[in-house]
Amino acid sequence: MNKAKSADEAVISMLDVAKKAKVQTVWDRFEKQQPQCGFGTLGVCCRICWQGPCRIDPFGNGPEVGVCGANADTIVARNLIRGIAAGTAAHSDHGKHIALTLLEVSKGGAPDYSIKDEAKLMRVAELLEINVEGKDKLEIAKEVAEITIEDFSRQGEGVSCKWLTNTLPKVRVDKLAKLGVIPSNIDAAIAEIMARTHIGTDADPVNLLLGGIKGALADYTGMYLATELSDILFGTPKPVKSSVNLGVIKESAVNIAVHGHNPLLSELVCDAAMAMNEQAKQAGAAEGVNVVGVCCTGNEVLMRRGVPLATNFLSQEMPILTGALDAMVVDVQCIMPSLGKIKECYHTELITTMPTCKIPGATHIEFNTETAIESASKIVKLAIEAYKRRNVTKINIPDVKVTAYAGFSTEAIVEALGMLDPVDPLKPLIDNIVNGNIRGVAVFAGCNNPNVVQDLAFITIAKELAKSNVLMLATGCGAGAFAKAGLMTPEATLNYAGETLKAVLTAIGEANGLGGPLPLILHMGSCVDNTRAISIATALANKLGVDFDKLPVVASAPECMSEKAMAIGTATISLGFPTHLGVIPQVLGSPVVTSVLTSKIKDLTGGYFIVETDPIKAAAKLIEAIDERRAGLGI
């Protein structure tokens, strides 16, 4: 029964614990929502103005237009691009927060933060065409921050977002410019979507979708700068070995889960935890403080510090159910409000930290960059206090823990390749793609979704692609799924990779002194780090002198759920990549929107959505898309 809910062994066992404890989980709530409304499912419900709500009868017996006269195409397109705007807002708000922190650091403020990766700062300065001569690192950091903030504040459409134009192949920038979809200001692109979808504004579904593409490219911009500037402040990830799944929670430690997205918080919690280890021991926790990650914050600290990952999005309630989690600290995005309720049954402290994200039942400790370590210390102190209140009869930590390698930033991958060819690191990758040893590259991203069995589609598709010698990269909760399934290990390469892929990964691994292959799937970070994968594609495209739509590179989001996923997915099809969705997007009520997104857009950008809920069929379609590209290149 529980196997129909999740492919994760630890989650399956915890669902029995939840049932016995009469704790409602996401799966119970999902069941209670059944049947879910067909109008919403099809995207034909409009709640934009108060003449409504309106909905279109997809069977044609009832209304064909809303009160204002908007038909299904207009309604669906408006709903979709509002989702994109929200996703873009979420990602870029995170990015802006980091940019403003970098600016503070450059001015001598934000005392608990510093420039940890000067080399990265210099690379970013070069990317942004900053003249660094005679300037010290703080001056350079200030310019980097200011140029970044300009991407949020520039007025008028004349100048494009720098983080967009400077990170994509020029041919792609030109193609997007011809479509009129390049943003000049991330926040303005979001505002523009909200303005054009107001009652009685844009009614043309195609024009609306172009607005959505502009928003999605603003999302790309926000993601890119968030990742790069985080690397400057916290270090560029390097390959790291860690443990994954609920078994990383230790009975004899004060366990703190960091959950959400932004490293500004989680990095400091890790610092405070280390500093307060002795206090935890004095409170009786023999192993001191044990920080574990959940969701994308988990990926951030896993990438940079090797902090063990407890679980991914859908099973975020489970760490509390172990009865041994003393605090869960959250910042923004993908934090289920249910946590506030569930923690009432346990001793766990739920701590919110951001002014824009409070949860009934949680303790709020506001986090700001001026007093960051002070807040982080307060959080750890609350966790130690909570530890003392533990009810040992409720402790139930599943003995499920696997090894995972993470930390594969673009720099780390290029460095690993450089061991094969120090002069031209990309050459071995390109050669192996050309000779077919690597059939193509697939990037997995996105969420979990209870509409499908947790993690299962990720695992199934990856095993199929591995057999077909496809090189795989992963971010976000997809990366969490693979890590939990043991697919981010050299053993997985030996067990599942096709012969030629195995040979390539082994050659790279051995050149790097690993004594074996690279992991089957490379963990590239949190969901905001999707741009790490795109930066590799840019390097490949530039080197080959082609645009993205020629590369045998595909993307897949088998369990997409959030508005951020809508934005990222739309960005990848706009950049020219075939993008698989394993959950049916809420657009089917509009024939126009459906056909644009799944086929017509191919003529404009080269990318398109492949919607396929069957993982085996999805893998076949992804391989077909890769082969079509290979044929196009004549390889």
Place this chain on the structure above:
Amino acid sequence: MSKQKENYFIYADSEKCLACKSCEIACGLVHSKADLFTAVLEGYSIQPRNQVVQASGITVPMQCRHCEDAPCALVCPTGAISQKNGLVDLNRSLCIGCKGCTMVCPFGSISIKSEGKVSADTRSKRARALKCDLCIGITGEISEANCACINACPTQAISLVDSEEFRKMRMKARVMEMAAAISENEINSL
């Protein structure tokens, strides 16, 4: 001897049902004699007599079928359920909430609930049997125009079936087909 006539009943086309549950809301509201805003703001207990059910890939609202040999009427110890005026009638004032009818209803369409404003009286839950009454209690007559669920359905998936009319329609349709076949034969034989 009076003329025999089957009871009316609500029928829903599962192919048209989108599971929006508008019929449930409408049913609950009409029997509570409240509008949506009043019910929400005053915290009314809203109890639909129908429920949208999803199973084996289809979705359809379920409610009382107004059986001709209704097990609920046969087991009711207080005589609250009877055959009357073309439906299985429930006289709630006689009901004591024993749940016998809920156990024998093959459609799971009878619940024992209280509705409307919540009472502070702790001696009784005031819960009594609830089932589809074809909205006869609202207007005193059975008609498609009066059924709240039919009016609320955005895809017109729900209808009120008068078995006699239904049969007539079916028979007429088949006869029309026969007529067409006969005239075609006549043309062919010319």
